[in-house]
Amino acid sequence: MLLTSSQLSVCVVVSACNPINKMLRRETRLRRGYLYRKSQEDRVRTIEEKKQKLKSALDGEDYNRLIPTEVCREAVQLQKLLEYDDEGAEGVSSHMDDEYKWAGVEDSKVMVTTSRDPSSRLKMFVKNVVMRHDVPDIGTMSEAYPNLIFHNFSSRLGQRVSNILKYLFPVPKEDSRRVITFANQEDFISFRHHTYKKTDHRNVELSEVGPRFEIKLYMIKLGTLENEATADVEWRHHSYTHTAKKRKFLSME
Known part of the structure; x- marks a missing residue:
C-alpha cells in the first residue's frame, strides 16, 4: 500500500x-x-x-x-x-518543602538571568552595590562554603524568604571561617560578607570582604524558568502596599 x-x-x-x-x-x-x-x-x-x-x-x-x-x-x-502529638513534631509540612528535599545531599544549582538591556530596577540596584574594591581594609576572599546568619525574618513570609536564600548555598564545613549575613530591617534586606579569625578563646576578629548591598523582596513565583509564564505568583509587592507604611511583611516586629 x-x-x-x-x-x-x-x-x-x-x-x-x-x-x-x-x-x-x-x-x-x-x-x-x-x-x-x-x-x-x-x-x-x-x-x-x-x-x-x-x-x-x-x-x-x-x-x-x-x-x-x-x-x-x-x-x-x-x-x-x-x-496523639509527639513532642517536637509541631508544625505542618508544606508543598514548598518539596523544593528543598535534596538540600544537604546535592549542591544547589543557581541560575541568574538578566535582560540584554538593564531594566530600571537593575540599574537602581547597581547604584546601591558597594563592590569589593570599594570596601576599606578589605580582607582576603575565602572559597570555603559560608556559614549563614539570618536576622529578623520572624513572619511566615520572612521564614519563607530565609529558606529561599538559605538553600542557594551548599552546606558549610564545621571549620569554615566565612560568614554571610542577611539582616532584615523594615523589609529591606542588608547583605554583608565577612571572614573571621579567633584572637583568643573568647573573641573573634571580623574582616569584611564585600560586596555590600541592600535588596527588597518584589515577587515569589511557584515554578521553574521554563514555566515562568504560567507559574502561580505566591507573593507580590504591589504599589498600594506603600500606603501601609507601618506594616512589616518579613518580620512580626
Whole structure:
C-alpha cells in the first residue's frame, strides 16, 4: 500500500505532536497534584493553628485563661488530637518543602538571568552595590562554603524568604571561617560578607570582604524558568502596599 503526500504530511504532524501532548498531560497531572496538596495543607494548617491556641490556653503562656472563641466548639475534639502529638513534631509540612528535599545531599544549582538591556530596577540596584574594591581594609576572599546568619525574618513570609536564600548555598564545613549575613530591617534586606579569625578563646576578629548591598523582596513565583509564564505568583509587592507604611511583611516586629 502506498501513501499519498497528503497522508504522509498528516502522519508527520501527528507524530510531531505526540511529545507535546505528553508534556501537556504531564503538566496538567502535576498541576492537579499540586492543587490537591495545597488544599490539604491549608486544611491541616487551620487545624494545627487551632490546636496550638487550645494548647496555649490549657498549659502554655495563656494558662488559666478563657479558651479562644474560635476553638470552643471543637475544643474536645482538638484536645483528643493533642494527646496523639509527639513532642517536637509541631508544625505542618508544606508543598514548598518539596523544593528543598535534596538540600544537604546535592549542591544547589543557581541560575541568574538578566535582560540584554538593564531594566530600571537593575540599574537602581547597581547604584546601591558597594563592590569589593570599594570596601576599606578589605580582607582576603575565602572559597570555603559560608556559614549563614539570618536576622529578623520572624513572619511566615520572612521564614519563607530565609529558606529561599538559605538553600542557594551548599552546606558549610564545621571549620569554615566565612560568614554571610542577611539582616532584615523594615523589609529591606542588608547583605554583608565577612571572614573571621579567633584572637583568643573568647573573641573573634571580623574582616569584611564585600560586596555590600541592600535588596527588597518584589515577587515569589511557584515554578521553574521554563514555566515562568504560567507559574502561580505566591507573593507580590504591589504599589498600594506603600500606603501601609507601618506594616512589616518579613518580620512580626
